[in-house]
Amino acid sequence: MKKKLLVSLLSCSMVLGMLAGCGQSASTDSAPAAPAADTASEPAATETEAEAPAAEAPAADSGEDVTITFMASQDWIQDAEMELGEKFTEQTGIKVDYQIVPSDQYESLLMTKINAGECTDIFGGQSSQFSIVTQFDVEKNAVDLSGESWAGNVDPAAAVELSVDGKLYGQPIQDVSACWAVAYNISLFDELGLSIPTNYAEFCDVCEQIKAAGVIPIYECVSDGWHHVCWTEAAIAATQADPSYPDALNNNTATFEGNKELTTMFTQLKELADLGYMGDNYMSNEYADAPASIASGEYAMVLYNQGLGAEVNAADPSFPEDNIGYFVNPLCDNQALNVNYCGPSRFIFSGSKNIDAAKKYLEFMASDESLAYMTENVGKFNQLPFSNAPSAYSKVVQDFYDRYPTKVAVFQASVKYYNPAWMDIGADMSAMFLGEMTPDEVLKDIDKLRAEQAVAASDPAWNQ
Amino acid sequence: MPLRILHGINKLKTALKRGCLAAVRQPHLIKGTNNMNKNRIYPRYFAYGALIIYFVFFFLPGLIGVGYSFTDWSAYSDELHYVGFQNFKTVFSADENYMKIITNTLEFTLITTILKNVIGLILALLLTKSIRLLNMHRGIVFMPSVLSTLIIGMIFKSILDPKSGLLNSFFRSIGLDMLAQKWLVSSELAFGSVMAVDIWRGVGYIMTILIAGILSISSDYYEAAAIDGAGGWKKFWYITFPLILPTLATTTVLNVIYGLKVFDMVYALTNGGPGKATTEVLYTAVFKKFGTGQYAVGTALSSVMFVIMIIVGMYMIRVMTKNEVVE
The missing domain is CATH 3.40.190.10 (Periplasmic binding protein-like II)
Known part of the structure; x- marks a missing residue:
């Protein structure tokens, strides 16, 4: 009797599990790359130093089921960026899945994923006018970002290292004015x-x-x-x-x-x-x-x-x-x-099904408020390579x-x-x-x- | 004492002979079994589906892979050219590290197979005795086998850290500072450390299979041997070991296949380092070659691996089927 009950319970839970799984995939499939709310490009002004840019608008309905994946090497994604990511989700409904890989394994993993055509929506890579062609083949594997609203704000010296034939393919993550x-x-x-x-x-x-x-x-x-x-x-x-x-x-x-x-x-x-x-x-x-x-x-x-x-x-x-x-x-x-104006950068994978959502994320990260938040909260960021980013050189650094x-x-x-x-x-x-x-x-x-x-x-x- | 044991073994042999003679005296029993088997043989076309799936998804990709190893296939170019044995020349070139990588893989396979079998057998013998909390002990030894290899790798990377790792801290705390070593970052110890962690992880699995093998041995043999005065060692050497050999052959095959294909443990613990290729094995090297877009060299390495596996596999099949009787 007990056995029968157990079998019935297990069978019910299996059926429910299958139905739930099917239901989830169906809803995801039904809303691929839905455009997120316009508010994504307008994060509210930050009033306090300790808080991430506040959400200006309620969660947008259009991006609710979209999760963008972002793979990067350890130390490339700061805690501050993940805090901003939460705000981004609040504003747009688009979730961000950060996949942080140990640095000694990152390059092999990234190149394997790119070469297999199964990369994350956004991937981190070192910029360089040479290697973005020879290594990443950005013309084939990355999305042209020249038309994005923030593209003109990227420091020209940094933009050169992210461009091929005048087209911008990446967005700088870190302060490239700093040197080792x-x-x-x-x-x-x-x-x-x-x-x-x-x-x-x-x-x-x-x-x-x-x-x-x-x-x-x-x-x-x-x-x-x-x-x-x-x-x-x-x-x-x-x-x-x-x-x-x-x-x-x-x-x-x-x-x-x-x-x-x-x-x-x-x-x-x-x-x-x-x-x-x-x-x-x-x-x-x-x-x-x-x-x-x-x-x-x-x-x-x-x-x-x-x-x-x-x-x-x-x-x-x-x-x-x-x-x-x-x-x-x-x-x-x-x-x-x-x-070295090269540094870790964000690229959108050309094979991504969430290109629009990924673009919204990059737009959000390049906003005045996000750049200010990153500069305030990441010690090594003194001057992010954007014209709209604040400068925070200390006297010691300036003397250097x-x-x-x-x-x-x-x-x-x-x-x-x-x-x-x-x-x-x-x-x-x-x-x-x-x-x-x-x-x-x-x-x-x-x-x-x-x-x-x-x-x-x-x-x-x-x-x- | 040895005479008594010999006497016991002779009794066993006699019993086996009697069984065979009984079968000879009653051939209808065997005949009936054969007829039954013949009736149960399914038509050949039943196998076609499985063969087609195997051919398309396993055999054909393997052949194509071997074919690609004769080209200049890479991520940098869309064009493909035949280059003959160029990639194999690279693999076997003295300027490259690939021979060391192949040697590392074979060394890893040999050492881990032997030690996993030996330690697994010792544990299996211990854990088939009537001891307290037997299942708990078996569970503890088996537990590492069910954990993710990557997680084990990461945990052991921390345990084996020379400065703040648990192992060295323990040695220092009991005054054995000289035993505190650079386990994963010294060229002398790194490969041994990786193998030790892998043995720790895999020995429980081997032990479980061997326990099943030991438990399937009839207790009559041990009782007969005990009556004849056989001690623990004699019982093991003349009863347990011969009767568990087929199980040991199975665990050996499993270990050899695992050893030749090892990737995740090395990847998580050292990623092939320290240095150029201290702990590099074939699959980590293939992974890196694919990572850098040098597909052709990667497939050439895989092909070399394929040949090694065929040779080892054929040899093992021959050894394992040596004593089998073909009807």
């Missing part, structure tokens, strides 16, 4: 009587004194797969030594292998690790722990963008935000500012930019097939740290990685 520089604990430097190094030898001297004081000089996090590659932005030293070098690399008339500055750069980086300046755990440290590690006083410096002060302060409120200063990456005795008048574009922006190989270069550098590869072998492998892509892309410079 050595962030340091100012009070510790003052305590030890240290001054900002102006070349590699001085940097080593600084590290030695910090280490002698019982503090680990540099926080490095190889396990993420990408952060340690940021040290290679010192390759601008090669551009300074020969301004035609990036063009020669793009024309396949020069190689990474054998370049004096690049060899020095990798050799010096390996030396920093071997001398113990990165501590014992640099292979397993994680990027997300950098602010807390600096705040704890365990580490003195980290290669970071110009938002570390706020993040360290958030990790430990007793650590003043302006106690973090910056100086340029000193490998190869570099003293120029490594500028003023100290280095020479600006040179990094390889990520100026050299073809370099950015798409970023994670592979990271794996090579990881092997170099472990002693499995020499700096020369890393350089040789970068040439090989670039050549593979160029040949596959039928680049005439490689296929003659």
Whole structure:
């Protein structure tokens, strides 16, 4: 009897489950890409600093069943953006499903999804006038956003890195005015009587004194797969030594292998690790722990963008935000500012069934209020690359930019097939740290990685 | 003592012979069974549906995949050209890491198969005894097998963190600092750590299959051996082990197939690192090649994998069917 009852109950629940499932899919199918309310483009003005832009209108009925998916690498989607996403849902009824992927796995996953034609509605990708063509093939895989209301507000330098033949395909996510520089604990430097190094030898001297004081000089996090590659932005030293070098690399008339500055750069980086300046755990440290590690006083410096002060302060409120200063990456005795107008960006997948809803989201994120909210609530965002975004440079950051008048574009922006190989270069550098590869072998492998892509892309410079 | 055991085994053999003789003396019984089987053989066209589905959805894509490995198929170009064995030259080139990746995969398969079987057998023997809370113990050992491999990977990434991981913290807390290692980020230990986590995850599953095998052995054999004075080891070696061999063959096949196809555990724990290819296996390499749009090299790697699996599979079938009697 009991068995029969149980069987009947299970059967009923199965039937109900099936019916519910069918019902849901039917309602979703019936309203694909329904246009959201006009209010999406008009988020209400923010009155307080702590609150996300308030909803001006009640939930729109037209977008109720639409959920847009947005996949991005870890650290690309900030908490503030997800808070804005909730407001966006309140205003338009369009839900946003954020799919945040560990950074060391993101690139493989994204490219597999794009190449399989099954990508999310919005995907995050690094901008670069070269790699958005060779890697993402945005003309095929992304939606042209040139006609969007916010397109004209994108900083021209950033827009170039997101455009193909004058058509804009992406929307910047982060502050691209920031650069990867050595962030340091100012009070510790003052305590030890240290001054900002102006070349590699001085940097080593600084590290030695910090280490002698019982503090680990540099926080490095190889396990993420990408952060340690940021040290290679010192390759601008090669551009300074020969301004035609990036063009020669793009024309396949020069190689990474054998370049004096690049060899020095990798050799010096390996030396920093071997001398113990990165501590014992640099292979397993994680990027997300950098602010807390600096705040704890365990580490003195980290290669970071110009938002570390706020993040360290958030990790430990007793650590003043302006106690973090910056100086340029000193490998190869570099003293120029490594500028890069490329950065994580949002693209709408051309195969998406929710293109209109995704466009509404991008429009919402580019509104005055959303940009202001992001700038106020994300420490590393000082100046988002939009003409309608506010500026929030602190004195420390402004001093840093003023100290280095020479600006040179990094390889990520100026050299073809370099950015798409970023994670592979990271794996090579990881092997170099472990002693499995020499700096020369890393350089040789970068040439090989670039050549593979160029040949596959039928680049005439490689296929003659 | 050994004489007694031999005597017991001879008794078993005699009993088996008697059974066979009985069958010979009563051939009508066997004949009747054969007639019954013949009547139950279904027409051949019943298999056509399954064969067509298998051919279209499994065999044909496999063949097409092998075909693509002879082209320059990539995400960067819509055109496809025949390039002969170029991709295979790349795979087997000394300049590349693919041979190391293939070796890693075979090493992973061999070591995890042996250890999962050995540990699984030991656990199965222990957990078929009359002990308290038997099912709870079995449940605990089996539990990792039902968890998502990715979740296990992420948990173990945290447990094996050299600085703040549970394992190293434990070693440090009991004064064994020298045992606190860089489990997943040192080129010497990373592959071993990945295999250890995988063995921990898979051993419960193997144990469960072996428990079923052990429980199917009639207790009469053990009683007879006990009467003859056989100890625990003799009982295992002369009764349990021979009779559980078919089950062990099954678990070996399962482990080998899993080992050759392993992906998620490596992906979650190290993603092939640290370094260039310390823990890279075939499927993570194929995944990365597809990720970078180099489809042709990816399919060439898959084809190499396919050949390896065929060779290993044929060898295993031959070994497993060696003692089978064909009517």
